[in-house]
Amino acid sequence: MTEPLEHTPRRTDPRTFAVRAVAMFSQLVLPLVVGGFTILDKGDFGDALLYFLPLVVLAVGANIFFAYLRWARFTYTVGADDIRVESGVLSREARSVPYERIQDVSIEQKFVPRLFGLVEVKFETGAGGGDDLKLAYLPEVEGERLRELVRSRRDGSSLPEQDIDTDIAPEPDARLLYEMGPGRVLTFGLFEFSLAVVAVVAGAAQQLDFLLPFEVWDWRSWREQIAGPGQWLAGLGVLAQLVGGVIAVGSLIFIGVATGVVRTVLREWGFRLERTDKGLRRRRGLLTRTDLVMPVHRVQALRLSTGLVRRWFGWHSLKLVSLASDSGSANHEAVPFARLKEISPVVVETGFELPGAEIEWHRSSRRYRIDGFLIGFSLMIAIAAALFVSSNAYLALLPIIAGGGWFALHEYMRWRWDRHALGQRQLYTRHGWFAPSMAIASREKLQSVEIVRNPLARVRGYADIRFGLAGGHLRMRGIALADAMRIRDAVLSSMGEQDFSEVVEAGSQSA
């Protein structure tokens, strides 16, 4: 870090190669070998190797060669006004990104680069198509330095002269908002029970006898061995089979829980959310460590949700809806798993507020819920009629009683729990009764308002409102038409007070 960094084209770290080689090995060589085995399984193995090996070597060699060329021809320049990247082996491409257009710099550390102490630096420009400028891979120090540089440039101040020499040194004014210790992460993992994995494993267990790879050698003997205990078990009678069943279900549940815990630990380990002068900074991950800053002024709305089970234990999560994307999804998980009293300070930091006692909550139109029930119930009657005709008269009662009951309960609960409210500056919607979630949106930051009515809604006098929210969806369903118009007018008048550029862009320029 001693040479003058400005205006000299630089290359990415040479160790990038090593990372690419490891990635290539898993992407190219392994499939080739596996593919080779399956194709050449029947033939003479030594002979096959003779033909096959040069091919592999050639493919790998060519890849390394091109990777080298690409690395050698890829340079970036940190200029006075912009970051410039020149790349391309045959056709050259030059791209310049002015500092003013860089919304944020995100640093990602995947598992393999982490072994080498490298990071991938991404300059988010807010260009929709994910066509952001990426530098892969740079040393950790360089990544941090670039991030600091871009931020200070954006603010118009000059770069502080001292070197930023530590890799993950906390920013001086960073204030810890929320963190998860190992205990909390494990608890979180227990609630992340993965039903999908259980289904897959159960399905695989059904097909076990031919999914096992043992046929490579002598599948008949293996099959007999597997069949053996089963027959032995069948001989023991009902009780033993029952015990076996319980064990089987138990092990499935164990697998589901274990998968949830492992996945959660990998994703959330060492979770830290800090308030820095640039926004909320989140770091998490065990193998792939991600480091992300969410600028507070770009938060468009909050989503506070919980789960079917965790709800009873008082656990909630907080997501920030913003324009920038969190590797694909627009919702940033600010607090994935916490008590409400831990979440509320974070909410305050984002400039939003939780609904107070003075907020007047409204329900959706009673007619909307009744219509919903009637539609479901008529469907059930149709099924019952079909069952009745097709011989099973008693069975026909089932959809009417169970299905009708379910729809009645569901619509009643939704009517009871789904609510919306209009605050001074904010808009609230609450949704769901199994696992309720609440959205808090800023009235000023909405983009458009739409009132939609289907034919039934027009006859019965209610409407849906859909709000244009940057980076998310927000709607209120089945609201009496007069209320819908009132909400729309109120929201539109607060939207008129601010221009788009102030809503989405930084408050820094407008000031």
Add this chain to the structure above:
Amino acid sequence: MDEADDLIPLDPAYKSMLRVQFAIVGVVLLLAATIAEFAIPGWTGAVWIPALLLVTYALVRVPLRRYNARGYSLAQERLRVVRGVFFRADTVVPFGRVQHIDVGQGPLERAYGLATLTVHTAGTHNASVSLPGLRHADATAMREDIRAAIRRDTR
């Protein structure tokens, strides 16, 4: 919100343009029906007559209903677009939320001197709101109006 409040109707030429549009589809449909009639032994009219009825309805009634269902307004620096015969939607975009504006003309629209105005917003829902059936001159004038409003706001 139904029609009662002062919405500006689209250009009447929009109806004619829709008719031409439907006529093209109708000709293709009738051709297919004719082929089907030939394929079915004997002249039954089982395919041809319903197809003819459908095309007639689409040519006579649908453009009129669609034209009547649509309308817009620019009052209070907000673009309001109302549309839909069965599923009615009433969308409002304040000028201050418009990111960029397109004025587009398809070949048929050009023949009738019409244009489609599309405004883009940053919202995920209603990322673009389009308003067809405007006179081309009106559409460009609206674009200028909206642009002027944006420029004034950002300053």
